[in-house]
Amino acid sequence: MANDLPTEPHDPRWLPSRATAILIGIGIQLLFVAIAVTLIVGSARDTGPLVHALLIPEDLVYPDTDLAPRAGKQQPPIDVRKMAVPTDGQLEKGNLLFAEHCASCHGPSGAGDGPAGIALQPPPRNLTSLSAWKQGARFSDLYRTLTLGLPGTQMPPFDYLGDADRFALAHHVAGLVPERPADTGASLDSLDAEFGLSAGAKEPNIVSLSTAMDRLVAEKTPAAGALSSEREAELSSLEPQGTAVFSQVVHPHQLERVSRLLLADASWRKDSDRLRAIAVDNLPDNGFATRAAMLSRADWSALNRYLTLRFEGE
């Protein structure tokens, strides 16, 4: 076929002259130089450490110095009806707290013209006017808003300030427009009931940093389904082979998933083939390690005996 086609000794089309070829060569070299220079100029060498200090296990060990744990104190009960009557001390404190916590948005005089409030949507309320207070304008309403914040706006809850401080602030804000709706005995009682004020507040306990870290780790690595070490030792002496198989196919961080899976379906308890079906189905997303796919029949019955003991009565 190919031999039937006419052949030509050479193709007479364009061929670069020596000068053109040299120019093309220089062009290619310059192109490489240009790319390399762009890459060098455009990139900075990474000068960070090879392994970040905090990722070296030695640095993961908790420090010796730590916070001392302290039990939270019970605060004395608060009489709301008494608190609703402003005292000079409260007003003075409220004035200071307002300048510290509120004036940045609501303005020094409470007119809603603070520098940090300019861009807020909705704008911070003008506390010197009585129109359209979303959660009511009574003294008890002010306390509620200070404690809970105002959903749908940038007004945050100031519950970290403590009850006495919030009452003082409420008095200061109430004093900006004295002619506001008055509280009734009933509305003060319902405030008391809502926040449990007459029962007195309980300060939270302070735990040590290492306890807090342990809790965090425990939360990140669910230990649900874990046994006490005594119970574990007992099981491993009762059923050593099953214990060995279990530790191969269920890693500690998967205990919770596997426990949930096995407790949801009791059919495996007398039937190791059924156990195998449950465990191998949907590997490894069900929590079992992929090694489960390679267990022998004897392994499965040992695992079944072990699990039956482990989940006894659950």
Add this chain to the structure above:
Amino acid sequence: MDLPIFFADYFGTRTLVGIIAIIHVWINHAFAVGMIPLVVGVEWWAHRTGRQEWDALAHKILGVCFIVTTTVGALTGVGIWLSTALVNPYAIGSLLRVFYWAWFSEWVVFVAEVSLILVYYLTWKRMTGLRKSRHIRIGVILGLMSWLTMAIIVAILGFMMNPGSWLEQRDLLAGFTNPIYLPQLLFRTAAALTMAGSLALALSLAFTDRDSPLRTQAIKLFSGWSLFWLAPTLIGGLAYHHVIPQAMLNNMPVAFGTQAWQDLYGQLVHFTFLAVVAVALCSLWGLWQPLRTNPLVWIVPVLLLTGLIGYFERTREFIRKPYAIGYYMYANGIRVDEVPYLVKTGVLANCSWTTHRRVTEQNKEAAGRDLFMVLCSRCHTLNGINSVGENLAKMYPDQSTWSPAAIESFLKNIHGARPFMPPFIGTTDERGALAAYLATLGNRRDIPPPVAVAAFNE
């Protein structure tokens, strides 16, 4: 840690991967990526000028490339994935997750490359005359596909040194455009073209008669080609060197000379430059005096470039230690972000294929051996290349004094003492167990015979 552990004593798992991979790089760069453009260029030039003898020479050189790339080249290419998947399945798994679509594309491009080299070589003598232009076009596409297979893999290699913004963004594009990628691609492209020139020169000696005008011209052309691409190779190398993280450059002396000869780093760098200069001088000589030279001289650049690129691969693989994937996964397959968890819960408790699940007083040394398999055996052997016993003997020459306590205090600060080693990962009990096991290696010269796959031994 849900997979069995492949362990090759004496030889070492990384030596296995290294030999397969370096052979593949030689073939890929010299015989495919660099050579195809050269062969197509010669074919085109011969076609335009009607020089049948040049057409025949290009065809013969292609014949060698065809046989080498489709046999040893293809086998080692597949071998890289089989061996690395066996040695460090976690690293390969992570790369697969990131480069999922690149992996797929690589396969498509590779199949296209192999198919096209079959077509290109086997139709050379049939597509003549008016069909010659079409044949040349097939060659151009083949050259492009050869380069593309390299361009995709180089992205993955760059990623393994420094994933760059992928560490925050975690998407394929960020991984592909890692900081190492383009400089390395530039370097490898130019290096492949240089290697192809020296190889074509050596091959043309076999296909031309002594003192024939064709041989003279071939020596001149291929010498010129090598010399032409040597400059971009050096420029690309400079750009590449510029983007390597500083902390990894600090590993250079050991990467170049191993721990035994790291003090000779300066001399070794000089030697490397001398080798490059020697390649340049050989090429210049070929342009100048193609006739008055013993043909054996033309083998020198081939050997030097082959050695240099092999040495480059070893260095590149080494300097990213302690990582398999920079800042993301340590060389032993443990991800950086799972370290706190493993320090808390222990390594053995999270392994499916070890004999011991936790460290007790009775099983300390045996559990330590399991830990060696999990944490150390990706790089170290027991007896052989880079064996732990040998390395410890350098630190504690009197083996009778080896104590678990001394070794454990080294393990505590292992990354600080040897920045290319990952920190010890595991509980303090596990660290003690590993130290206890390592101490036993020193007290007897007759270390028990290796078990090929020790982890299966249950």
